[in-house]
Amino acid sequence: xxxxxxxxxxxxxxxxxxxxxxxxxxxxxxxxxxxxxxxxxxxxxxxxxxxxxxxxxxxxxxxxxxxxxxxxxxxxxxxxxxxxxxxxxxxxxxxxxxxxxxxxxxxxxxxxxxxxxxxxxxxxxxxxxxxxxxxxxxxxxxxxxxxxxxxxxxxxxxxxxxxxxxxxxxxxxxxxxxxxxxxxxxxxxxxxxxxxxxxxxxxxxxxxxxxxxxxxxx
Amino acid sequence: xxxxxxxxxxxxxxxxxxxxxxxxxxxxxxxxxxxxxxxxxxxxxxxxxxxxxxxxxxxxxxxxxxxxxxxxxxxxxxxxxxxxxxxxxxxxxxxxxxxxxxxxxxxxxxxxxxxxxxxxxxxxxxxxxxxxxxxxxxxxxxxxxxxxxxxxxxxxxxxxxxxxxxxxxxxxxxxxxxxxxx
Numbered sequence: 028x029x030x031x032x033x034x035x036x037x038x039x040x041x042x043x044x045x046x047x048x049x050x051x052x053x054x055x056x057x058x059x060x061x062x063x064x065x066x067x068x069x070x071x072x073x074x075x076x077x078x079x080x081x082x083x084x085x086x087x088x089x090x091x092x093x094x095x096x097x098x099x100x101x102x103x104x105x106x107x108x109x110x111x112x113x114x115x116x117x118x119x120x121x122x123x124x125x126x127x128x129x130x131x132x133x134x135x136x137x138x139x140x141x142x143x144x145x146x147x148x149x150x151x152x153x154x155x156x157x158x159x160x161x162x163x164x165x166x167x168x169x170x171x172x173x174x175x176x177x178x179x180x181x182x183x184x185x186x187x188x189x190x191x192x193x194x195x196x197x198x199x200x201x202x203x204x205x206x207x208x209x210x211x212x213x214x215x216x217x218x219x220x221x222x223x224x225x226x227x228x229x230x231x232x233x234x235x236x237x238x239x240x241x242x243x244x245x
Numbered sequence: 246x247x248x249x250x251x252x253x254x255x256x257x258x259x260x261x262x263x264x265x266x267x268x269x270x271x272x273x274x275x276x277x278x279x280x281x282x283x284x285x286x287x288x289x290x291x292x293x294x295x296x297x298x299x300x301x302x303x304x305x306x307x308x309x310x311x312x313x314x315x316x317x318x319x320x321x322x323x324x325x326x327x328x329x330x331x332x333x334x335x336x337x338x339x340x341x342x343x344x345x346x347x348x349x350x351x352x353x354x355x356x357x358x359x360x361x362x363x364x365x366x367x368x369x370x371x372x373x374x375x376x377x378x379x380x381x382x383x384x385x386x387x388x389x390x391x392x393x394x395x396x397x398x399x400x401x402x403x404x405x406x407x408x409x410x411x412x413x414x415x416x417x418x419x420x421x422x423x424x425x426x427x
Contacts, residue, residue: 034395
């Protein structure tokens, strides 16, 4: 397996100081499988996935049964034939998502200034304004730097005002791709991360935030 | 005995409709353990990992004709496996809706009784620590810590920038250490 060994080992050495218990553990995990599992798995996959073809005779109706079994299995897992393995429910999903986001932002009273005729940017700015506000909310809720007298804020829009950050600054806290698109001249995202511990914390919060957004709990 | 194809030979086979079935059989033979154990680390339970591994290969088979070979086959399979595992974890989380302490407690009890888990108390505790991480962060941690994958490859698998992955991995390490020493 190809790895960036020098970098990897340097990194582990540094991390050992912060996490001696974790890095003193044996990496054996203790996971075992039933006897003959991998041999059976190969056979099972061959039967499930590969089409029955020349040289094989299929019992009556077995092809329909096989197709149904695979179809029900893949649709139950939300599968489609997309090659990258990441799927959305159906063709109407982007529109419904946009409606849901717009509805939530309207209800939350958030305002975002966007140049006219920038439909895609509007979607991105709206989405990331919510996301960034949520990230700040998580950050402020967790960090000791947050002053107690500001704790009266119960909404994202209030927190936006309290933090006195611009929308652009908030967006920078969130997603590299969008930042690149909206602010092509900004300084390197990775440099920002390495220079700012709070930014690292927010990136961590972002991962949790993605889960929240996927569940539409915001 | 047929010689084991390397990645580029396998991609050539995939491009040829006449050889695609053979290519898929090789993929299963070469990558089944990697796929299964990545799934197993993500979802812990053997039956769940079995489901994820099967779904991964079925999806790969269905998408094989469209695979352009722009990434390594293992990267592509890891990507599908990660996504399948996250989908399963998300489904379970939504159904269960139980507090994290209870999740940890149930996992430890499950591992103690699991005939396909031979780890000791500290390994059970590590599994508990891992289950407190957000699923995507857990995936990043597993690929870096156990598989020693380069950040660039993890970036291709997860679609996340290298900078964000580094930050995520370092935070995961800190959280796990805190859990292990509490």
